Amino acid sequence: MRRIYSLRQRLVLILVVVVGILWAGAAWLAFRTAHHEADEMFDAQLVQVAETLLALVSVGESEEVAHDMEAHAMRYELPLRYQVWIRENGGERLVLRSPSAPTDPMITHAGFVERRVDHAMWRFLGVTDHDGDLFVVVGQDHAARDNVATEMALHLLMPMGIGLPLMALAVWWVVGRAMRPLDRTAQAVAAMSPETLAPVAGLQHTPREILPLIEAIDRLTGRVEAALENERRFTSDAAHELRTPLAALKVQAQVAARTADPQARERALGQVLAAVDRMGHLVEQLLTLARLEPGAAEQGFGAVDLAAVAETVCARMVPQADARQQTLDLDAVPAWVSGNAVWLEVLARNLVDNALRYTPHGGRVTVHVGREGQQICLRVADSGPGLSADESERLRGRFSRGEVQDVEGVGLGLSIIERVAQLHGGTLAFGPGLARDDGHGLAVTVCLPEGGQPAS
Secondary structure (H helix, E strand, O other): OOOOOOHHHHHHHHHHHHHHHHHHHHHHHHHHHHHHHHHHHHHHHHHHHHHHHHHHHHOOOHHHHHHHHHHHHHHHOOOEEEEEEEEEOOEEEEEEEOOOOOOOOOOOOOEEEEEEEOOEEEEEEEEEOOOOOEEEEEEEEHHHHHHHHHHHHHHHHHHHHHHHHHHHHHHHHHHHHHOHHHHHHHHHHHOOEOOEOOOHHHOOOOOHHHHHHHHHHHHHHHHHHHHHHHHHHHHHHHHHHHHHHHHHHHHHHHHHHHOOOHHHHHHHHHHHHHHHHHHHHHHHHHHHHHHOOOOOOOOOOEEEEHHHHHHHHHHHHHHHHHHOOOEEEEEEOOOEEEEOHHHHHHHHHHHHHHHHHHOOOOOEEEEEEEEEOOEEEEEEEEOOOOOOHHHHHHOOOOOOOOOOOOOOOOOOHHHHHHHHHHHOOOEEEEEEOOOOOOOOOEEEEEEEEEOOOOOO
């Protein structure tokens, strides 16, 4: 099942998630930084308290020390404990402590020590005087440090927390602005119709990233427009060319149905059969021409021996030439081109068929295949009436026929030949044909780019 999603929502979600992850990382880093700063601040405070205790106790102001320490702890809501020990006679005597401090030594050596007291983590500092007679221990609950660090981190992160939703809205707006070219492209494509297949590439302010998409759409619309034009042309051609034969067929059928004369009925039925044959040939030519639109012949390209194609076509056309006592000669050497074998056979068959149709009884048609420079040329020459320069240009159009009126045909042969040649990168040219007493005759030459031989 096809899954449809919003590109805008996905982009916004990705950006918000990425920014959220970065924000979380910044929050963690801010908390760690704040905690480190709080540790340094409180450690400095412990050092200051310990040195103050040493200085005051050494001059005998213990009561003032106790009062000042308690007042300091209450003012700043600091869970502070301290002990002052005097070392004498090989032992230690507790001379001063805070109300919450135990009578046992909290630590026994100088420096910072962390230990758990009453289910809470405390940080202690031990300091001795210069003589080593006084040993002061100051401790502080870690919760105070954590609270201060958290408060500092919140002050840092609060603007970021408020800005995250605002940033999401800004990202939504920016992505929406960035997606506008896609919206304009979609509107341009939606506005298209078979009558107005305008190129999308004409839109202004088109981002480079969507140019391949727009160019692909334009190529597709070009192919669609060509296909629609081909369909319209085919419909018009078919309607134009089938109207008259159908009318004649109807008339002859009515004559055959109404007449009582057997000979007249036989003649009318003969005309009906001839009209059916002409219509069958017309429909076949129309369908062939309809299939020869851009992209049709490119399918199935490969190495083709044009001489073998000409030989096959000539062999099939011998009965037609014999029926008119015509001579059909082939002069061909192996000549390879890159193309579609089926359509090249259609090209050769139409060339030979046209030559046989317009060459009078007892005339001559020659087919030559050979290399001319870097090209392979197929030339069909006849001893027919030939063409003037004006006629040669006119006959390239559809349903255009030569001036010989007693020749059956629908005027599509040269259109098919030229279209196949174009699809193979070739050219179509007219020239003088086989010599006749009156100097007439026509040679039609199709030259195609030389192609490689197939791998042996």
